[in-house]
Amino acid sequence: MQREYRVKIYLLIPVIFTGLSLIALIGAYEITDYVRRAGQEPFRFVVYWALIIISLCGAVSILVARRIMRPLERFIDRVERNSIFRASRTRGQTQAQPEQPEAQRPADEFSRMTQVFDHLSEILDVIEARELFPSIVGQSPAMRAVMAQVKSVAQSDATVLLLGESGVGKDLVARTMHDMSPRRDHPMVSLNCAAIPEGLLESELFGHERGAFTGAHERRLGKFELADKGTLFLDEIGDMPLSTQAKLLRVLQDKTFERVGGNRPIRTDIRIIAATNQDLSERIRDQRFREDLYYRINVVRIPIPPMRERHGDVVLLAHHFLALHGQEYSIDDKALNALSLYAWPGNVRELANVMERAAILCDGVVKMEHLPPELLNLQQSGSKDGAELLPADERHGAQATDNPLADALPFSDSLDEHLARVEKDMIRRALKQTGGVQVRAAELLGIKDRSMWHRVKKHGIVVGKMENAKK
Structure with missing residues (x-):
């Protein structure tokens, strides 16, 4: 069987030109030595040798350009078209600015x-x-990072701890992880530890034998037995009583448990995914959560970002929730601004409820009057960070359009123009609130300093005016 060798381009090109340099150096030395021993002047022969090396390097350069750079150039052209x-x-560039054509295309090919x-x-x-992840709606960098972690962890049996505020979709992430795992053909069983009374939680988890307690008229299987060969999702594990935590720790260590009222050890083969919206480190300090259990469940930790950190996902989720009601809905410009500027303390769950309310009240177009009072107040008092809806002159300017389809769209201008205008307005107001200090404004908006600098430059915002306005 003939062996195949694969050579990396970024190693091949330096090797070729390094080899040519060595050949040139060795050849020049040998020619000079030979000619001097023959009693002749070596200059003419060295010049001939240099011309040969220059021609050889030129030929190799042309070959590299034809075999590597030209196909790459064709690929770049096809992608850009x-x-x-x-x-x-x-979507990532500023709107058309005739006076700055270089913003659309880099200065050099590299x-x-x-x-x-x-x-x-x-x-x-x-x-x-x-x-x-067809069941997860979101294209923001924060959610893409979560999806990348889920993809890498799903194939293992490692215990996973999902952290995040209430309503961010921890249960959906757990379900996605199970569906991508080798256990997908077996059941996934969920249990909300905060929703079960302390006296019944142990029975829910481990099951009970007949006569184990008053009212136990027959044997009942617990979640551990029901989830055998599959996944057990323990939501709000931070609210689990200490007595139950000790028994859960034993299951994680020994993979065995006993039903309430029973004495026969039962072996289980499950993967555990836990979730909480609480700071478990603080609960450990308050002696309300076992430290040893924390280390057992904290094998892989995945934080789920809140809605205020998922920039750009609000619009996608709003249209997704409206589409679930089986009718074509649109959102007008003002309502879309309000949805984008709101902080969403209840996260995805709150957004879903708001859009369900809007779908019931509207006649196909969601307007400001179909939104709850906390979003209506944005028009008068501004959002949590002091951001209000667009200024009147920008709102009126946005409505002027020659687009014949404007009446059929949720807003009068294009989606890219609309989102860019909302982004610019939020940045301006954050800078005004912080007196032009871009680092503090970036913290208010939940973005990195470098990203803030690029966005300010992209929108042509004059930071000096913000500093004067604060003074």
């Missing part, structure tokens, strides 16, 4: 290739997330 790529890149490959990788990440 792709409609999906162009539409996606437009920067252009780097930019195309970076953006192409982002598009592939979004597509991968959509294909692998």
Whole structure:
């Protein structure tokens, strides 16, 4: 059997030119030594040798360009002509500015290739997330990071601890992890530890024998037996009583348990996914959670971001929840602004309830009057971070359009223009509130300092005016 060798390009090119340099050096030395021993002047022969090496390097460079760079250039051109790529890149760029045409295209080819490959990788990440996680709606970097962790952990049997505020969708992430795991053909059983009274929680988990306590008229299987070969999801594990925590710890260590009122050990083969919205470290300090159990369940920890950190996902989720009601709905411009600016303390669960209310009250178009009072107050008092709806002049300007389909759309301008205008307005107001200090404004908006700097530059915001306004 013939062995195949694979050579990496980034190693091959340096090896080729390093080899040519060594050949040139050794050849020049040998020629000089030979000619001097023959009693002749070596200069003419060295010049001939240099011309040969220069021609050889030129030929190799042309070969590299033809075999490597030209196909790469053709690929870049095809990607840039792709409609999906162009539409996606437009969302990340500022709106058309005739006076700054260089903002649309990098100055040199290497920067252009780097930019195309970076953006192409982002598009592939979004597509991968959509294909692998069809039940999770979200394309923000924060959620893509969660999906990447879920994908890497799903194939193992490691115990996972999901952390996040109430309503962020921890149960949905747990279900997705189970569906991607080798245990997908076996049951996933869920139990909310905070919803079961302390006296019944042990029976729910481990089951009970007939006559174990008053009212136990027959044997009952617990969650551990029902989830055998599958996954057990323990939601709100931080609220589990200490007595039950000790028994759960034994199951995690020995993979065996006994039913309430029974004395026969039962072996179980399950994967445990736990979730909580509490700070377990603080509960350990308060002696309300066992430290040894914490280390047992904290094998892989995945934090689920709240809605205020999932920039761009609010609009996607709003339309997703409206679509669940089986009718075509749209959201008008003002209502969409309010949804984007609201802090969503109840996270995805609150957004789902708001959109259900709106779908019931509206006649196909969700408007401000169909939203609850806390979102209506954004028009007068502003959002949690002081952000209000768009200024009147920008709102009126946004309504002016020659688009014949404007009446059929949820807002009068394009989606890219609308989202860029909302982003610019939020950045301006955050800068105004912080006196032009970009680091503090970035903290208010929940983004990184470098991202803040790029967005300020992209929208052409003059930070000096914000500093003067604060003074």
